[in-house]
Amino acid sequence: MANPFYYSYSYTIFLLISLHVAAIAWQEQGTFVTTPPLPILPLPSYSQLKWQQREIIMFFHFGVNTFTDSEWGTGQENPAIFDPKGLNAAQWIDTAVQAGVSLVVLTAKHHDGFCLWPSKYTDHSVIGSPWKNGHGDVIQELVNAAKARGVDVGLYLSPWDRHDPRYGQNKAYNEYYMAQLQELVNKYGSIKEIWFDGAKGSNAPNMTYDFSDWFSLVKELQSSINIFSDAGPDVRWVGNEKGFAGSTCWSTINRTALSIGNGSIVNYLNKGDPKGTDWLPPECDVSIRTGWFWHKSQSPKQLDQLLEIYYNSVGRNCVLLLNVPPNTAGLISESDVQRVIEFRKAIDTIFSSNWAEKCAITASSQRGGKGGGFGPENVVDGDHLWTYWAPSDEYKEDHWIEFKSLNGPLIFNVVRIQEAIGLGQRIRLHEIYADGVRIASGTTVGHKKLYRLEKGVVQAFCVRIEIIGSRATPLISSVGLHFDPFWHPNGLVPWQVVH
Numbered sequence: 001m002a003n004p005f006y007y008s009y010s011y012t013i014f015l016l017i018s019l020h021v022a023a024i025a026w027q028e029q030g031t032f033v034t035t036p037p038l039p040i041l042p043l044p045s046y047s048q049l050k051w052q053q054r055e056i057i058m059f060f061h062f063g064v065n066t067f068t069d070s071e072w073g074t075g076q077e078n079p080a081i082f083d084p085k086g087l088n089a090a091q092w093i094d095t096a097v098q099a100g101v102s103l104v105v106l107t108a109k110h111h112d113g114f115c116l117w118p119s120k121y122t123d124h125s126v127i128g129s130p131w132k133n134g135h136g137d138v139i140q141e142l143v144n145a146a147k148a149r150g151v152d153v154g155l156y157l158s159p160w161d162r163h164d165p166r167y168g169q170n171k172a173y174n175e176y177y178m179a180q181l182q183e184l185v186n187k188y189g190s191i192k193e194i195w196f197d198g199a200k201g202s203n204a205p206n207m208t209y210d211f212s213d214w215f216s217l218v219k220e221l222q223s224s225i226n227i228f229s230d231a232g233p234d235v236r237w238v239g240n241e242k243g244f245a246g247s248t249c250w251s252t253i254n255r256t257a258l259s260i261g262n263g264s265i266v267n268y269l270n271k272g273d274p275k276g277t278d279w280l281p282p283e284c285d286v287s288i289r290t291g292w293f294w295h296k297s298q299s300p301k302q303l304d305q306l307l308e309i310y311y312n313s314v315g316r317n318c319v320l321l322l323n324v325p326p327n328t329a330g331l332i333s334e335s336d337v338q339r340v341i342e343f344r345k346a347i348d349t350i351f352s353s354n355w356a357e358k359c360a361i362t363a364s365s366q367r368g369g370k371g372g373g374f375g376p377e378n379v380v381d382g383d384h385l386w387t388y389w390a391p392s393d394e395y396k397e398d399h400w401i402e403f404k405s406l407n408g409p410l411i412f413n414v415v416r417i418q419e420a421i422g423l424g425q426r427i428r429l430h431e432i433y434a435d436g437v438r439i440a441s442g443t444t445v446g447h448k449k450l451y452r453l454e455k456g457v458v459q460a461f462c463v464r465i466e467i468i469g470s471r472a473t474p475l476i477s478s479v480g481l482h483f484d485p486f487w488h489p490n491g492l493v494p495w496q497v498v499h
Contacts, residue, residue, distance in 0.1 A: 033373070034368025034369075034372035034373055034374065036374075036390075036423070037367065037390055037393070037423065037472075037473055037475065038423075039422075039423040039424050040423065040424035040425075040426060040471055040472040041424065042252060042276070042277060042279040042424070043279060043422070043423070044251070044279045044281070044421060044422065045234070045279070046224075047192075047224045047225070047226050047234065048226065048234055048235070048279060048281060049385070051103075051192075051193070051226050051235065051281075051319060052281060052319060052421070052447050053385070053447075054101075054102050054103055054319060055314045055319060055320065055448075056099065056100060056101055056310075056319070056320045056322060057101055057102070057103040057104065057105065057154075057193075057319060057320070057321050057322070058095075058096045058099065058101045058104045058105070058321070058322055058323075059104075059105050059107075059156075059285065059287075059292075059321050059322065059323035059324070060092060060104060060105070060106045060107065060142075060323070060324065060325065060326060061107050061287070061293045061323055061325045062084075062106065062107060062116065062138070062293070062294075062325060062326045063082070063107055063109075063110050063112065063114050063116060063293070064077040064079070064081055064112055064114045065112065065293040066082075066084075066293050066294050066325070066326065066327065066328055067081045067082060067083070067328055068081065069295055069296070070293070071291050071292060071293055072111055072112070072162075072201070073110065073113075073114065073162065074162060075111075075112050075113050075161070075162030075163035077112060077114065078128075079114065079123075079124060079125065079127070079128030079129050080128060080129060082114065082126065082129040083129060083130045083131050084131055084326070084328065084329060084330025085131070085329065086329040086330050086331055087136075087138070087141065087326075087329075087330025087331070088330060088331055089138070089141040089142045089144070089145040089146075090145040090148070090149075091331055091332060092104070092142065092145065092326060092331075092332055093142075093145045093146050093148075093149050093151050094149070095324065095332045095336075095337050095340060096151055097149055097151065098337075098340065098341050098344065099322075099324075099340040099341065099343065099344045100344045100347070100348075101151070101322075102150075102151055102152060103151065103152040103153070103154060103192055103193065104142070104146065104151060104152075104153060104154065105153075105154035105156055105193055105195055105321065106138070106139065106142055106153070106154070106156065107156045107158075108139055108155045108156060108157050108184055109156075109157050109158050109161070109180070110156075110158050111158050111161070111162055111199065111200075111201075112162055112163060113158075113161040113162055113163025113164050114163070115180070116138035116139055117137050117139045117140070117183070117184070117187075118135075118136075118137055119180055119183060120179075120183065121179050121180055121183075122163075122164065122180075124164070126138065139155070139184070139188055140188065143188045143189060147189075152190070152193075153188070153189075153190075153191060153192065154191060154192055154193030154194065154195060155184050155188075155191055155193075155194055155195065156194075156195035156196075156197075157177075157180060157181060157184060157194070157195075157196070158197070158199070159177065159196060159197070159198070159207075159209050160199055160200040160201075160204060160207075161173070161177075162201075162204075164176060167204075167205060167207060168207050170207065170208050173207065174208075174209065174210045174213070177209075177214070178210070178213065181194075181214060181217060181218065182221070185217075185218055185221045185222050185225070186221055190224070191222055191225055192224070192226065193225065193226045193227075193228060194218055194222075194225055194226075194227050194228065195228045195229075196211070196214070196227070196228065196229040196260065197229065197237070197260070197261075198229075198230055198260040198261020198262070199261070209260070211229070211231075211260060215227055215233060228283060229260050230258060230259065230260040230261065230262065231258035231259060231260050232255055232278070232280040233255065233278075233280070234280070235280070235281060235282070235283050235319075236253065236258070236269055236280045236281070236282050236283070237269055237282065237283065237285070238269060238270055238282040238283060238284045238285070238313075238318060239265075239266035239267065239268075239269035239270040239282075240266065240270070241285055241286055241287075242286060242309075243284045243285070243286030243309035243312065243313050243320060243322075244284065244309070244313065244316075245270060245282055245284055245312060245313055245316035245317065245318045246267075246270040246271040246272075246316065247316065247443065248271050248272075248442075248443040248444050249270070249271060249272055249282065249316045249318065249444050249446060250271065250272025250273055250274055250276060250317075250425060250444055250446070251279055251281040251317060251421065251425050251446055251447075252272055252273055252274065252275075252276030252277075252278065252280070252425060253268070253269075253272045253273045253276040253278055253280045254273055254275075254276050254277055255277075255278045255280060269282065270282075272444075274428065274471060281317070281318070281319070281446075281447075282317075282318045283318060283319050283320075283321050284309075284312075284313035284318045284319070284320050284321060285321040285323065286309055286313075286320070286321070286322060287322075287323035287325070288300045288301055288306070288322060288323060288324050288325075288336055288340070289301070289323075289325065289336075291325075292323055292325065293325050294325040294326060294327045294328070294333065296327075299335060300335055300336045300339040301339070303339070303342055303343060303346060303486065304486065306339070306343045307343070307346060307347075307484075307486055307487075309322075310343075310347065311450050311452055314450070315448060315449065315450025315451075316446075316449070316450075317425075317444060317445070317446030317447050317448060317449065322340075324336050324340060346486055349485065350414060350482055350483070350484045350485075350486070351416070351480065351482055353482065353483065354380065354480045354481060354482060355403075355410045355411070355412050355481035355482070355483075356379070356380050356403050356463075356479050356481045357380045358405070358406060358407070358410075359403035359404055359405055359406060359410070359463075360403075360404045360406055361376040361377055361379070361380065361401065361402070361403055361404075362376060362401070362402050362404070363375070363376040363389055363391060363399070363401045364391055364398070364399050364400045365391045365392035365394075365399070366389065366390065366391060367390040367391065367393070367473075368392075374389060374390035375389060376389045376401050377389075378477070379401065379476055379477065379478050379479040380478070380479065383477070384418050384477050384478040385420060385421070385422055385477055386420065386422060386477075387420075387477065388419075388420040388475045388476055388477040389401055389475070389476045390473060390474075390475050391473060391474065398466055398467065398468045399467040399470075399474055400464055400465065400466045400467070401464070401465050401476065401479065402462060402464045402465075403462070403463045403464075403479070403481065404461065404462050405460075405461045405462070409459040409460060409461055410434075410458075410459070410460050410461065410463060410481055411457060411458070411459050411483060412453075412457070412458055412481040412483050413452065413453045413456055413457045413458060413482075413483060413484050413487055414450060414451065414452055414453070414480070414481070414482040414484045414487070415432055415439075415440060415450070415451040415453070415463075415465075415479075415480070415481060415482075416448065416449070416450055416451075416478070416479065416480035416481075416482060417430070417445050417448075417449045417465065417476065417478075417479055418445065418447060418448050418449070418476070418477045418479070419445045419446055419447065419474070419475060419476060419477060420475040420477040421446060421447050423475055424471075424472070425444070425445075425446050425471070426470045426471045426473070426474050426475065427443075427444060427445040427467055427469070427470050427471075427474050428443060428444070428469035428470055428471060429441075429442075429443055429467075429468050429470075430442060430443075430445065430465060430466060430467050430468060430469075431465075431466045431468060432451065432463065432464070432465050432466075433463065433464045433465075433466070434460035434462070434463050435460040436462075439453055439455070439458055440453060440454075445476075452484060452487050452489075454489060455489070455490070456487070456488060456489050456490045457483075465479065
């Protein structure tokens with residue numbers, strides 16, 4: 001007969017072994033699976049994050065001004081002057097795609113009040129144009145062309161209307177404006193950005209815009225849209241039309257301190273606010289030409305000018321909205337097409353190679369210790385948002401991450417730093433050293449901070465980034481050491497240095 005004590009003893013041993021294995025598994029899980037750090041508010045929305053990652057978007061200023069060689073129309077133009085016989089929206093979109101752009105914004109109505117779609121509420125539109133015998137719709141043509149290429153569309157509807165007689169009558173004009181707004185966001189499918197501004201002539205009639213009602217209507221009809229204005233609520237103006245953000249540039253700001261068309265807040269818009277309660281990142285609008293509308297007498301900016309704008313917009317935590325205006329034929333001029341292609345090729349050339357990927361990377365500390373998932377190696381993977389180096393919360397001294405060459409000197413003149421902004425913007429102050437010599441220093445980082453080094457090309461065996469001020473534990477998602485062959489501040493062509 002079997003001994004019951006033997007079975008009881010065996011079961012006890014089995015139970016103890018099982019508990020021990022479970023304890024080891026729990027310990028291993030506790031060792032190797034470390035929780036992410038807490039976010040720091042405010043945070044971006046999903047649509048704001050997607051917008052930020054576009055980095056460059058494109059504006060199309062087009063309308064009666066294109067045919068009158070003016071920037072601000074009078075509102076008295078005859079719609080018959082609008083006759084873009086060769087209009088080809090597919091060519092516009094092709095230009096955007098070649099520029100690496102995934103969102104385009106069209107002036108559906110500028111200050112002159114002329115509408116590029118057949119609005120039911122006015123005849124001051126393409127209805128009165130000889131183009132397509134009054135049956136044309138520029139917005140629909142753009143939407144169709146964009147959809148075919150996987151490009152998103154945004155629209156600008158000027159609040160100031162110099163044509164409509166209701167302008168200056170608060171109730172009547174707000175009803176008119178909201179009716180047109182409803183047409184636009186209802187009729188043309190998914191609209192990813194709607195653009196409002198406060199531009200208005202000094203002698204324009206007094207008019208109170210019902211911005212809050214407009215915003216509410218837009219959000220009701222398009223929940224994933226981003227609304228741009230001086231006061232957001234999703235994207236803010238950078239405060240100038242040069243394409244330059246402040247060297248300090250927070251995505252956070254206090255919306256209660258903002259108002260549309262208020263010239264006294266441009267510095268605040270330009271820099272943002274580290275104590276801001278709202279996530280409202282800036283957009284830098286600038287034209288490829290001197291004017292916003294096409295003029296035969298004007299030419300596109302030179303490549304070096306566009307690159308300077310890029311470093312001071314995208315490289316300062318902003319999205320660049322680059323205006324490329326169609327001409328009287330309804331096409332993007334060939335000189336502009338070639339310039340934006342050249343611009344994109346230059347950007348790709350600069351950032352296609354990253355010396356940091358060829359380095360041994362160490363850091364002052366890392367969250368969860370080695371193998372915890374937050375090591376410095378994350379800054380050179382392909383994810384620039386959700387994988388990151390996180391130092392340990394236990395360390396109170398300055399945090400640093402270091403890149404040491406494994407084979408010969410590192411040769412670069414651009415440094416790129418990116419934060420994991422999905423968990424908030426944190427870095428207040430940082431410095432960059434090459435072989436112990438400081439080569440750059442700055443304040444905010446945000447989605448992307450780019451330094452074109454003032455002294456030109458650096459050759460070094462060790463590069464260290466020190467975070468010496470932060471709102472919370474800094475989280476760095478990506479670092480790049482790049483070579484820009486177009487940047488030669490000392491008059492020496494960079495290729496001479498490299499080769």
